[in-house]
Each structure stands twice: as C-alpha cells, then as structure tokens.
Amino acid sequence: MSIPSLSLEGKTAIVTGARRGIGEATALAFAEAGADVAISDWVVEDGELAAVADKIEKLGRRSLAVQADVSRKADVDNLVQRVMDEFGTIDILANNAGIASGTPLLEMGEDEWDSVIDVHLKGCYLCSQAVGKIMVEQKRGNIINIASVEGVRSVRRSANPYPGAKAGIMLLTRGMAWELGPYNIRVNAIAPGAIKTGMFLLGAWSDPEISKLVEARIPLGRIAEPAEIANVALFLTSGAASFITGHTIVADAGLLAGFQSPPHPDDLPKLELD
Amino acid sequence: MSIPSLSLEGKTALVTGARRGIGEATALAFAEAGADVAICDWVVEGGELAAVAEQIEKLGRRSLAVEADVSRKAHVDSLVQRTMDEFGTIDVLVNNAGIASAIQLLEISEDDWDLVINIDLKGCHLCSQAVGRIMVEQKRGNIINISSVFGINGHPACVAYDSAKAGVISLTRALACNLGPYNIRVNAIAPGSIKTEMIRPLWSDPELLRALERSNALGRIAEPSEIANVALFLASDASSYVSGHTIVADAGLTA
Numbered sequence: 027m028s029i030p031s032l033s034l035e036g037k038t039a040i041v042t043g044a045r046r047g048i049g050e051a052t053a054l055a056f057a058e059a060g061a062d063v064a065i066s067d068w069v070v071e072d073g074e075l076a077a078v079a080d081k082i083e084k085l086g087r088r089s090l091a092v093q094a095d096v097s098r099k100a101d102v103d104n105l106v107q108r109v110m111d112e113f114g115t116i117d118i119l120a121n122n123a124g125i126a127s128g129t130p131l132l133e134m135g136e137d138e139w140d141s142v143i144d145v146h147l148k149g150c151y152l153c154s155q156a157v158g159k160i161m162v163e164q165k166r167g168n169i170i171n172i173a174s175v176e177g178v179r180s181v182r183r184s185a186n187p188y189p190g191a192k193a194g195i196m197l198l199t200r201g202m203a204w205e206l207g208p209y210n211i212r213v214n215a216i217a218p219g220a221i222k223t224g225m226f227l228l229g230a231w232s233d234p235e236i237s238k239l240v241e242a243r244i245p246l247g248r249i250a251e252p253a254e255i256a257n258v259a260l261f262l263t264s265g266a267a268s269f270i271t272g273h274t275i276v277a278d279a280g281l282l283a284g285f286q287s288p289p290h291p292d293d294l295p296k297l298e299l300d
Numbered sequence: 301m302s303i304p305s306l307s308l309e310g311k312t313a314l315v316t317g318a319r320r321g322i323g324e325a326t327a328l329a330f331a332e333a334g335a336d337v338a339i340c341d342w343v344v345e346g347g348e349l350a351a352v353a354e355q356i357e358k359l360g361r362r363s364l365a366v367e368a369d370v371s372r373k374a375h376v377d378s379l380v381q382r383t384m385d386e387f388g389t390i391d392v393l394v395n396n397a398g399i400a401s402a403i404q405l406l407e408i409s410e411d412d413w414d415l416v417i418n419i420d421l422k423g424c425h426l427c428s429q430a431v432g433r434i435m436v437e438q439k440r441g442n443i444i445n446i447s448s449v450f451g452i453n454g455h456p457a458c459v460a461y462d463s464a465k466a467g468v469i470s471l472t473r474a475l476a477c478n479l480g481p482y483n484i485r486v487n488a489i490a491p492g493s494i495k496t497e498m499i500r501p502l503w504s505d506p507e508l509l510r511a512l513e514r515s516n517a518l519g520r521i522a523e524p525s526e527i528a529n530v531a532l533f534l535a536s537d538a539s540s541y542v543s544g545h546t547i548v549a550d551a552g553l554t555a
Contacts, residue, residue: 269518
C-alpha cells in the first residue's frame, strides 16, 4: 500500500470551455499533473484560449486549442477528431463549457432557453457520446462533468434554464456511469459553489462589499479560487477515486449543507445584470 | 499553481474502529501519507489493534492504540485526552467505528436498536464533540465520518443501521455549518460494497459475490484501501472547498 498519486503522467485530456475560469484552471491542473491537454472554447477571438494553450506548453506538455461550440454536433465531431489526430487517445474528458443566464421564466425567450440547455446539457451529451465511443474502444476512460450547486437547490427563486441544465447534467452523469461502467469508464460530476469566475454573479463578487455578503452565507466564509475545483477534478480522474462513479462531489464550503444559498442578485447592491 | 499533494506530513490523526476493515486501511493510508495516527477499537483482546499500531510505527510514524467504546462519553474523553497527551494536537478525526445489524423492524429489540444507534450515530457525535472542542481552539481541523450507501437508500433488513448511517450524513451537514467558521471541514463517505468483515458472508459465497458485483456499474467490490484513499483526499488540501458533503464511493450502486 502506498499513497495514491494525483499524477496524470502519460495521459491525455480534453477540457471544454477552457479559455478561462474553472475550465482554464482544470486544463492547467491536468497539465501540471503531467497530461497532454486539448482545450476548446466557442470564443477564440480574444486570444484567451491560445494563451491557455501556451501555458500548457510552457509546462512541457502538448496542447491543442480548437474552436468549438459544444452544442453543435459537427463542431464536437471535428474537435474529437482533431484531438485523436494529435494525441491518438483520450483518457479524460472534462465537460466544462457553459454559459450564464439570469432571465426568469416569464421573460424567457425560446431562443435563450434553447441556447442555455443546448450548451450545458446537450453539449455534455454530444461530447460524452463522441469521446465515449473512443473510450469504449480503449476500454478505459474518465469523464468529469461540471454541474453547479444551482442544480441542487433553487438559488435564483425563479425558473431559469441554467439550474435545469445543471440538474440534468447530474442525472446524465448517473446514467452514463451505468452505461459506460462495464467498459472501465468512470463518470462523475462536480457541483461548485461560489467560485471566483467571470460567471459567478457576473464577476460582481470582486466588489469587497458584495464579497462580504456572499462570504457571510458560506460556512467556511470564503469564495474559492477556480484551482480548488480543478483539484477535485484531478482527484476524480486519479486512481484515488477508483470506486467512485455516478457521483456528484459538491464543492461549496458547506453552503448547501445548511439553509443558505448564494445571494440572489436582487439582494446585492450595485449589481447590474446586463 | 502545482499539483496538490495528498501528503499529511506533520499532521496527527485519530481513527476510531481501526482494528480492521476501512478503519485499519484509513489509519495505514494516513501513516503512509506522513501522519502520526492514534487508533481505537472496543475490541483489543485479539491483538488486531496492537498489530495495526505496529504497522503504523513500521512506517516511521508515531501511533497510540486505545481501547474505547465510542458510545460511552467517559471512554471518548479518555481517548481524546490520551491522544492529546501523546501528540499535543489532533488535525484529522475519522469517525469510522460502527456495527451493523440485519434485523427488520418487527423483529428488532429495543436493545439492538440502541446498540446500533449508540455506536454508529452517538459515537460519531461524542467523538466529534470532544475533538471538535480542540479543533475550535486550534482554529483548524478536519472531520471525516464513515456513513454508508444504507444511509442513502433504504434496506428492509437493516432499519437501525439505515437510520444511524442516514443520521451520520445529516450530522455531517450540521457539523459543517457549526464548525465551518472555525476553519474546520466536516465531510462523510458513503461506501458501497467493500471487502470487509462486516459483509464477509456476502462476498465469501461465490453466488452472493456475483450478485454484489452485478449490483453496481463497475461490476466489482472494492478493497478497504479504495475508501481510505477517499478519506485521504478529504483530509488533504486538495479538497479545500469541500465541506458538509458526503462522497458516495459505491461504483454507481445508488446512481
């Protein structure tokens, strides 16, 4: 018996939605741990995705940056094909791509509903299907889906496709664990709480007054760095999690354990949505 | 940024119910990871607990083996006092001590109900309270409670065990809220089918083993060390933002 290693030496990974936030942190953590990492995002014009690829290569790993809208099958198939051409194998898929939405039910347009559900939930399905086919052939693999505490409890006090999509991802995780388990593929999710990303409160947490309000609701009293979620992803991909599949690890510093939720934008001063 | 380490170098831990099974594996994993580990069990006559302490010391760590029934406050207080006298601090507490009973509602006696609830649930409370006081003083700490998939899904033959293990999950949430402000994380693990003495009759029979293996998505049962590894993750900084959560390690059984 020896301490399990979180090393991904010799492994290859795809991380979607990796130009910033949890996706970027996860891609970099996997590269630090020794993996070659392909990354995708539907936005490439700002150069952020290419910058993440540079950082992966500076860590001495191979990288590949691909523009892909994960809600479009043609984009996903192209992404997976290019990764296979480059790496020859895919050991880990992190379905992280997602978009924010704050519109309540009564104001929701059909297009916005579709785009949120399509990027989060359908994107998770499309990528898992395309990569799953390869992993079934390989008879090994590891899929990590990024859900949210919003998929567990209604934080917004309104109906919005974001929580619905995140809840769907958690059930998709369970079903995929059953379907792919016989092929030695583990499938798990992470439900992050308050994380310092551009998406969380649309970045308004960086205002000290607002961050104090948020922290007061969290048992551990702080908002997390994206790297703290990346570390959970690293654990789930490692041998240390060998008997865990179909599970969602909630990483929220105790938020959902009690009666608190992250603040609703209406509770916060100076927060302008859209 | 660098890879998080699962090292517990310089830390001290207390693992209850550690003479065998998941408790033993966790104590040894923590010692491998660099921690000094105090262990207890209510059975010491067979020499199993002393043997685990020896293995910990062979790994170059300090150990301390204490006889304690975690359902009795006097035992728990003595256990925690002796650990403090020896180590001076307790960084990680693993509430693993537990017993199972396979008795249905209409058959279970009051004594049998009390026994299971007292060891599995009250024991978790008593140890968390005694060690929690120290951790609050230290303004840091980590508590890991061993629950079970039986605390998530009902099993008709195990009413007391089901209830106690569900209680452990709920206690975990309450403690996380209560102790979080003192920089103490509290989590649980709900193991599925693990190769321990507790369910030996289920895996020593080839036919029953097959049924057990077919009940989950990975088609196998786990070694106790696979649960110890999850405990190690929860004890480490790699899980710095995880608290109040129960990690289900069941190969998809309850998925």
